[in-house]
Amino acid sequence: MNCKASILFLFLLVFGASLSAFAEDQAPQPAKALATWVKRGEQMILVFEDGREATLTQTTRKPTRLSISLRQIENTCAPAAPLTQCQMKFDVSPLFVEVLWSKHPDQQKIGQVVQFKFTNPGMGDELQRLEEKDFNLLFWTDTKKFPQYQNLFTTKDEVVCDSFDWLKLAQKRGNNYLISSWAAEQMLMNDEIKIDENMSSSAHYDVELALANEKSAIIENAGIIYNPQTDAVPGYISSQVVNLTFMNQKNEFCQVSFESTLGPLVATLQSPEFMQVNAATRRTDIRLKRSTTERLLNKTNLLTSPNNRASVKDLE
Amino acid sequence: MRILFFSLISLFVMTAMGVEPAQLETSAIKLSKALRGIPLSVKERQELAQAIQAGQGEQQYQKFIQAFLQTDQFRYKLKVKVDELVRVRTEINQNPEQRDYDNYQDNGLYLGAYDYVVRDVISQNQSWDQLLLAHEYRFQKHAVPRGDTYHDQSFFSVASGISQSDGTMEDLQNLQSYEWTFKENQVKFEESDERIAGILTTPRFMHRYVNTALNKSRRRASAVFRIFLCDSMMAAIPPTDAASEKSDFDMIFPHNGTETEQQIKERFADPHGTQADCMSCHYKLDPMGQVFGFSSAGLAPSPTPGALRYKSLSQGKVDIAVNGVRGLAKTITQQQDYVRCQVNHFWNWYVGKDFPKSEKRTLELMSKFDEVGRKPKDFIAYLVTSSEFRSKPQILNENQILARRAGSILKNCFDCHRNQNRNDEIRDWDLTEFPYKGDLQQRQGQIEMLVNELDLTGDGSKKTMPPKSSVWKLSDDQHQILKRWVEQGAPDYDGKPQVNP
Numbered sequence: 108m109n110c111k112a113s114i115l116f117l118f119l120l121v122f123g124a125s126l127s128a129f130a131e132d133q134a135p136q137p138a139k140a141l142a143t144w145v146k147r148g149e150q151m152i153l154v155f156e157d158g159r160e161a162t163l164t165q166t167t168r169k170p171t172r173l174s175i176s177l178r179q180i181e182n183t184c185a186p187a188a189p190l191t192q193c194q195m196k197f198d199v200s201p202l203f204v205e206v207l208w209s210k211h212p213d214q215q216k217i218g219q220v221v222q223f224k225f226t227n228p229g230m231g232d233e234l235q236r237l238e239e240k241d242f243n244l245l246f247w248t249d250t251k252k253f254p255q256y257q258n259l260f261t262t263k264d265e266v267v268c269d270s271f272d273w274l275k276l277a278q279k280r281g282n283n284y285l286i287s288s289w290a291a292e293q294m295l296m297n298d299e300i301k302i303d304e305n306m307s308s309s310a311h312y313d314v315e316l317a318l319a320n321e322k323s324a325i326i327e328n329a330g331i332i333y334n335p336q337t338d339a340v341p342g343y344i345s346s347q348v349v350n351l352t353f354m355n356q357k358n359e360f361c362q363v364s365f366e367s368t369l370g371p372l373v374a375t376l377q378s379p380e381f382m383q384v385n386a387a388t389r390r391t392d393i394r395l396k397r398s399t400t401e402r403l404l405n406k407t408n409l410l411t412s413p414n415n416r417a418s419v420k421d422l423e
Numbered sequence: 424m425r426i427l428f429f430s431l432i433s434l435f436v437m438t439a440m441g442v443e444p445a446q447l448e449t450s451a452i453k454l455s456k457a458l459r460g461i462p463l464s465v466k467e468r469q470e471l472a473q474a475i476q477a478g479q480g481e482q483q484y485q486k487f488i489q490a491f492l493q494t495d496q497f498r499y500k501l502k503v504k505v506d507e508l509v510r511v512r513t514e515i516n517q518n519p520e521q522r523d524y525d526n527y528q529d530n531g532l533y534l535g536a537y538d539y540v541v542r543d544v545i546s547q548n549q550s551w552d553q554l555l556l557a558h559e560y561r562f563q564k565h566a567v568p569r570g571d572t573y574h575d576q577s578f579f580s581v582a583s584g585i586s587q588s589d590g591t592m593e594d595l596q597n598l599q600s601y602e603w604t605f606k607e608n609q610v611k612f613e614e615s616d617e618r619i620a621g622i623l624t625t626p627r628f629m630h631r632y633v634n635t636a637l638n639k640s641r642r643r644a645s646a647v648f649r650i651f652l653c654d655s656m657m658a659a660i661p662p663t664d665a666a667s668e669k670s671d672f673d674m675i676f677p678h679n680g681t682e683t684e685q686q687i688k689e690r691f692a693d694p695h696g697t698q699a700d701c702m703s704c705h706y707k708l709d710p711m712g713q714v715f716g717f718s719s720a721g722l723a724p725s726p727t728p729g730a731l732r733y734k735s736l737s738q739g740k741v742d743i744a745v746n747g748v749r750g751l752a753k754t755i756t757q758q759q760d761y762v763r764c765q766v767n768h769f770w771n772w773y774v775g776k777d778f779p780k781s782e783k784r785t786l787e788l789m790s791k792f793d794e795v796g797r798k799p800k801d802f803i804a805y806l807v808t809s810s811e812f813r814s815k816p817q818i819l820n821e822n823q824i825l826a827r828r829a830g831s832i833l834k835n836c837f838d839c840h841r842n843q844n845r846n847d848e849i850r851d852w853d854l855t856e857f858p859y860k861g862d863l864q865q866r867q868g869q870i871e872m873l874v875n876e877l878d879l880t881g882d883g884s885k886k887t888m889p890p891k892s893s894v895w896k897l898s899d900d901q902h903q904i905l906k907r908w909v910e911q912g913a914p915d916y917d918g919k920p921q922v923n924p
Contacts, residue, residue: 180636181636287717287723287725287727288716288717288718288719288720288723290634290719290720291720292635292636297630297631297633298512298630299510299511299512299627299630299631300510300631304633305633305635306630306633306634306635307633307634307635307636307719307720308720309720310719310720310721310723312581312717312723312724312725313724313725331581331724333577333578333580333581333720333721334577335577335578335721342720348635348636350635350636350719352716352717352719352727358728360713360716360727360728360729362636362639362716364636
């Protein structure tokens, strides 16, 4: 009897130990992301858990010269003066941001855009391509932040007016007329009162304009840029009103406002002809515009967040 | 027996001092609710009862004041009051179970520069002037660069040179888990920096009161007048002769919006901005709005000149040139009207709007406010120790009630008339301050004017005030109240007739 009890005891001991070992092997592991962003020098690489890699790239082309109409609606320092009609001319290029396979067992995938399907609850499966092309634009004013494109943007922004009497009122900095604030209005939600309303939402400060002739002024210095809402377009372009404030030569505060029309410009920017890029300009040593980063983050989050891996499939 | 004996002695002593134990307890409960929003706890009531028995009731009341002023609830309640005054949202988790009044990070909320300025003034008992004069800011930095219209870091980047948050590669790398972080950022400006002025130069204030080409920052100026000088900018009353009334009001309120501003300008001989009744407000708003002129979107790198210009009831015309928002803020804090206004805010918050005070009392409070260095906790401690706060609720007689109701109606009249630019006897007359100044004959004349303008002897159909196009209309009920008030001799807040009934 004692012997049988001992054997039973030993059996239970061994069985119990095995069970706990098995349980330990089966303990839930923390979820891991499918991929991680890694910085190598100036490059951003998306490194996948299976060893594949994809590199963040940006491609553009030489800019196109476009213009918008500006109709003067107010001049507080010369209220009796006739209101003038202007145009603002600027260079703009499309930007293609793509995450391209750079290390893949299938050599044909190298240079292709990373894409995958993901399950969108209530909507079924959707295809996600890691690229940003729509309304991704580069302007001359962006070259301050992205000096690698300065050689593409050789022509500064320009204002062309029937009359520059309004500008000649302004004080000068050196040979240039100084506009202390050039603000753009938009219709946005006021977070404090939860109402949509017009508001000055972006501005360029201390903009310097130089008169090239009686009808044209070059923006020699786009000034300090304040564009918190989006950097997709320069802070001194608006689809509604732009508002220039400056001190005149009598040290009086002046405000000159223009009504702006962007409609035709938007149509041009969305045309297939405009959206062509030159593959020769592709770079990997890049910084992104903030607006681009936000959109790209939303897409790559599906890969880089451990919580989302279950919804990702057919990662090619 | 001993306890009964000592209780009787305490009762005798306190009664001799004019403080009944029951009244002390009532005051303490009121104190707790006023400062913390909650009644006394059981333990606190026991402490008070023991203190009263020991003849230390008053000292316990003072201890309560000091203790309550240090609580999270007090800080939160006063922050809410300030937010309501400034008319911004109060940042707090709406779920009471998650609410931590002090630890906002746990609430998952984002604190900006405005919030920290107000919190610091309250919790550190800084001078109330710091709401206008603070020049060092803290704010929580989003790790994820956001396209918020008024992101604090972007807002201060132009003036301070700190980098704007942008979508750099580093951000992309750091945000793999896509989690918010609440790392705190600081930005300091020199005290002499003319561009910086407390809450006025924070994203939340500037976004609450947005600038457009049309409003020219007059909206911000109007808020500053309302919050810091208690000037509500009610529209001035134009002349009431039939010929001018229509054209004047057509100018201010175009019929059905069919006229544009340009058309209105062209219709009048005078250039826009010189019409007398428009200028009643514009002469104040425009020079102050100009101070914000360059900061149309965010904080501009350069200060803008402007002026503080208004008519003070006590000082006459105020017209001081200022440079930058700080120049404006500093000048405002030097005005007696500012002190009066802030004192009135505290009075209304802690003693009550319905508890009228005389001009003499107001001056005493203003002096006390200065004496305590304009520190909110010290001034509140004074208010909640005052006889007005601790007085038993008054049972008012009919005339006293009538006076209060009449005063609240006449405030609408005074708010408009005080902004008039004409030489008008009604302009400097505070219709809500009883008794009216002067001898019996002068007061009789003033009441007669009200009777005639408001048709208080009739049914109101012949009244000439308020004007037909005024936003505020005198209702039938209000007409009856004023009529009864006059019939009773226009009693003051003590119920005493000012004139013969």
